[in-house]
Amino acid sequence: xxxxxxxxxxxxxxxxxxxxxxxxxxxxxxxxxxxxxxxxxxxxxxxxxxxxxxxxxxxxxxxxxxxxxxxxxxxxxxxxxxxxxxxxxxxxxxxxxxxxxxxxxxxxxxxxxxxxxxxxx
Amino acid sequence: xxxxxxxxxxxxxxxxxxxxxxxxxxxxxxxxxxxxxxxxxxxxxxxxxxxxxxxxxxxxxxxxxxxxxxxxxxxxxxxxxxxxxxxxxxxxxxxxxxxxxxxxxxxxxxxxxxxxxxxxx
DNA sequence: ACAATATATACCAAACTGGTTATACTATCA
DNA sequence: TGATAGTATAACCAGTTTGGTATATATTGT
Numbered sequence: 015x016x017x018x019x020x021x022x023x024x025x026x027x028x029x030x031x032x033x034x035x036x037x038x039x040x041x042x043x044x045x046x047x048x049x050x051x052x053x054x055x056x057x058x059x060x061x062x063x064x065x066x067x068x069x070x071x072x073x074x075x076x077x078x079x080x081x082x083x084x085x086x087x088x089x090x091x092x093x094x095x096x097x098x099x100x101x102x103x104x105x106x107x108x109x110x111x112x113x114x115x116x117x118x119x120x121x122x123x124x125x126x127x128x129x130x131x132x133x134x135x
Numbered sequence: 136x137x138x139x140x141x142x143x144x145x146x147x148x149x150x151x152x153x154x155x156x157x158x159x160x161x162x163x164x165x166x167x168x169x170x171x172x173x174x175x176x177x178x179x180x181x182x183x184x185x186x187x188x189x190x191x192x193x194x195x196x197x198x199x200x201x202x203x204x205x206x207x208x209x210x211x212x213x214x215x216x217x218x219x220x221x222x223x224x225x226x227x228x229x230x231x232x233x234x235x236x237x238x239x240x241x242x243x244x245x246x247x248x249x250x251x252x253x254x255x256x
Numbered sequence: 257a258c259a260a261t262a263t264a265t266a267c268c269a270a271a272c273t274g275g276t277t278a279t280a281c282t283a284t285c286a
Numbered sequence: 287t288g289a290t291a292g293t294a295t296a297a298c299c300a301g302t303t304t305g306g307t308a309t310a311t312a313t314t315g316t
Contacts, residue, residue: 026147026156030145030148031304035147042224048264052263059305059306059307060263060264061266061305061307062305063263064264064265065303065304066304067263067264068265080313083312084313085262091228091229094222094225094228097222101215101218104212104215108215108216108219168293181292182277182294182295182296184293185294186294188293201282206292
């Protein structure tokens with residue numbers, strides 16, 4: 015296997031963590047130093063944030079730029095664009111009127127199987 | 136916490152698994168019985184597929200309809216639409232020319248920090 | 257060179273994931 | 287009613303993830 019820049023990481027797995035999604039949200043406004051991102055999440059230790067950033071790096075969702083002793087993280091668009099392409103396959107479903115009708119029927123008269131789900135501890 | 140229909144599950148976590156994403160892909164064409172989905176993945180056991188389907192159900196990415204002894208799964212659009220809304224926040228980034236320029240520079244002259252990533256075992 | 261600041265890694269425990277086999281449930285059929 | 291088909295859950299296990307504390311590395315300032 016050829017690793018060009020760093021160990022590849024699945025984008026969807028990287029996005030599965032809510033903290034990491036919040037980090038990306040912060041980066042939509044501007045680039046931020048690792049420490050600044052860490053301070054935005056007081057419940058997570060500095061090494062904890064550093065590892066989240068590493069996951070985002072390995073998923074190629076962010077890039078890093080070093081400036082003095084700071085490391086500034088910023089968004090990379092490529093992988094997010096891939097996710098956008100992926101989700102676009104499903105766009106037809108919520109745009110179709112048939113689907114809206116189905117959703118409506120689903121909300122008023124749920125399928126019998128739903129009862130099983132509720133019953134489950 | 137109020138659970139309306141079944142235990143809530145994070146959509147992004149549900150999408151993090153490649154098998155589950157393939158299942159959703161199959162469901163874009165038409166609804167399918169659990170067994171049919173299972174047979175589409177010969178390397179996964181029947182209970183294994185059943186659990187994947189449960190995750191998709193709990194994330195409200197699919198609905199189930201019972202017909203005789205079959206359970207037919209089909210796509211639900213609501214959560215996928217939410218993901219689409221989420222990713223749309225980032226659309227500006229890959230549409231901006233500045234970002235393209237940055238991506239180009241990034242690919243020709245990688246940041247120094249990348250060397251660290253490569254060095255890492 | 258030393259101290260301070262900023263960030264990353266090592267290591268460990270707890271929690272989670274995804275897979276398996278065995279078993280249970282449910283509906284249909286004989 | 288018993289057998290069968292379709293599907294779900296239970297119990298278990300190995301590998302991964304996440305979070306913490308302690309430590310290391312790197313850059314800057316004195």
